[in-house]
Amino acid sequence: MDHVEIFKALSNKTRLQILNWLKEPELNFPEQKQHAGFDHGVCVGQIQLKAGLTQSTVSEYLVILQRAGLVKSTRVGQWTYYQRNEEAFEILSQMIRAEI
Amino acid sequence: MDHVEIFKALSNKTRLQILNWLKEPELNFPEQKQHAGFDHGVCVGQIQLKAGLTQSTVSEYLVILQRAGLVKSTRVGQWTYYQRNEEAFEILSQMIRAEI
DNA sequence: AATGTATATCGGAAATTCCCGATATACCAA
DNA sequence: TTGGTATATCGGGAATTTCCGATATACATT
Numbered sequence: 001m002d003h004v005e006i007f008k009a010l011s012n013k014t015r016l017q018i019l020n021w022l023k024e025p026e027l028n029f030p031e032q033k034q035h036a037g038f039d040h041g042v043c044v045g046q047i048q049l050k051a052g053l054t055q056s057t058v059s060e061y062l063v064i065l066q067r068a069g070l071v072k073s074t075r076v077g078q079w080t081y082y083q084r085n086e087e088a089f090e091i092l093s094q095m096i097r098a099e100i
Numbered sequence: 101m102d103h104v105e106i107f108k109a110l111s112n113k114t115r116l117q118i119l120n121w122l123k124e125p126e127l128n129f130p131e132q133k134q135h136a137g138f139d140h141g142v143c144v145g146q147i148q149l150k151a152g153l154t155q156s157t158v159s160e161y162l163v164i165l166q167r168a169g170l171v172k173s174t175r176v177g178q179w180t181y182y183q184r185n186e187e188a189f190e191i192l193s194q195m196i197r198a199e200i
Numbered sequence: 201a202a203t204g205t206a207t208a209t210c211g212g213a214a215a216t217t218c219c220c221g222a223t224a225t226a227c228c229a230a
Numbered sequence: 231t232t233g234g235t236a237t238a239t240c241g242g243g244a245a246t247t248t249c250c251g252a253t254a255t256a257c258a259t260t
Contacts, residue, residue, distance in 0.1 A: 007110040010200070012218080016103060019200055044237060057219050059238055078227045078236045093197040096189055100110070100119055112248080144207060157249050159208055178206045178257045 001069060003100075006092060009068035014051055015061050019070060021050060022084045040074035041083030101169060103200075106192060109168035114151055115161050119170060121150060122184045140174040141183030 009015060021028040025038040029046045032038070048058040062082050065071045069088045074081045109115060121128040125138040129146045132138070148158040162182050165171045169188045174181045 003116060004111055004113055007107045008217090010107040011104055011111050013104055014218095016200065045235095054220060055237075056221075056239080059236095060219085063238080075226090075237095080237060089196055089200060093193045096196065097193040100116065100189060108247090114248095145205095154250060155207075156209080156251075159206095160249085163208080175207095175256090180207060 001091070003095070006068045006070070009064050009070060012061070014053060015065060018047055018051065018058075018061065019065065019084065021047070022071070022082065025083075040076060040081035041072070043079040043081050045079075047082070101191070103195070106168045106170070109164050109170060112161070114153065115165055118147055118151065118158075118161065119165065119184060121147070122171065122182065125183075140176060140181035141172070143179040143181050145179075147182070 010019075022042060025032070025042050028050065029038075029042050031049075032042060032046050044055070044059055044062060047062070048055050051058050051061075053061075062071065062073070066073055066082070070085055071082045072085050074083075110119075122142060125132070125142050128150065129138075129142050131149075132142060132146050144155070144159055144162060147162070148155050151158050151161075153161075162171065162173070166173055166182070170185055171182045172185050174183075
């Protein structure tokens with residue numbers, strides 16, 4: 001786990017917002033409820049709508065978060081669902097308390 | 101407290117090292133012991149020697165860490181001593197657990 | 201006052217990040 | 231197979247960060 005890579009992933013307002021939105025998918029992405037549940041997280045299109053940036057930028061941001069280990073992705077049909085990796089935040093919290 | 105500013109400050113290998121060195125000044129900066137104690141932290145020159153970067157770069161990095169609230173500085177004579185702001189790390193750890 | 205030392209600030213070249221539009225890939229439906 | 235939708239990747243202009251050398255500022259000593 002590369003500390004610098006994690007902090008870089010967190011050094012962007014939009015990426016922090018995405019992580020925050022993914023804490024409560026039902027609340028922040030109500031539109032997805034009709035098409036799919038939230039079992040595997042939220043699909044890129046929904047996140048893009050809320051972020052107000054282009055599809056390519058949001059897709060790239062999600063890859064950055066995933067490479068840092070902060071989110072996990074699941075492919076279902078033509079959709080990719082992203083969800084938080086809560087374990088990573090717990091480890092990061094401990095790491096800041098003990099290692100940094 | 102600006103989250104993005106804090107994470108940007110932590111997104112650099114040298115700055116993470118400096119923060120880590122400042123956890124144990126006696127161990128990491130033994131040379132300073134003769135001239136001054138560690139009551140107010142470690143002076144810029146000592147940190148620069150260990151970092152192996154130029155004086156201007158290290159001074160700038162310390163300002164970045166200070167603006168993020170991660171270190172505190174004390175001016176004594178012609179020296180500026182920097183020490184960790186432990187409270188900030190505790191708050192950051194909690195913030196990652198609860199807010200992010 | 202003049203000189204020396206410690207730190208801060210300035211100006212800039214190179215590298216990286218931000219965010220875009222265009223295009224490629226993957227899957228689904230008719 | 232053809233066309234439509236969802237996501238990923240590519241290429242790049244603009245902004246930011248990295249790190250440097252030069253210079254400015256602050257303090258101490260003589």
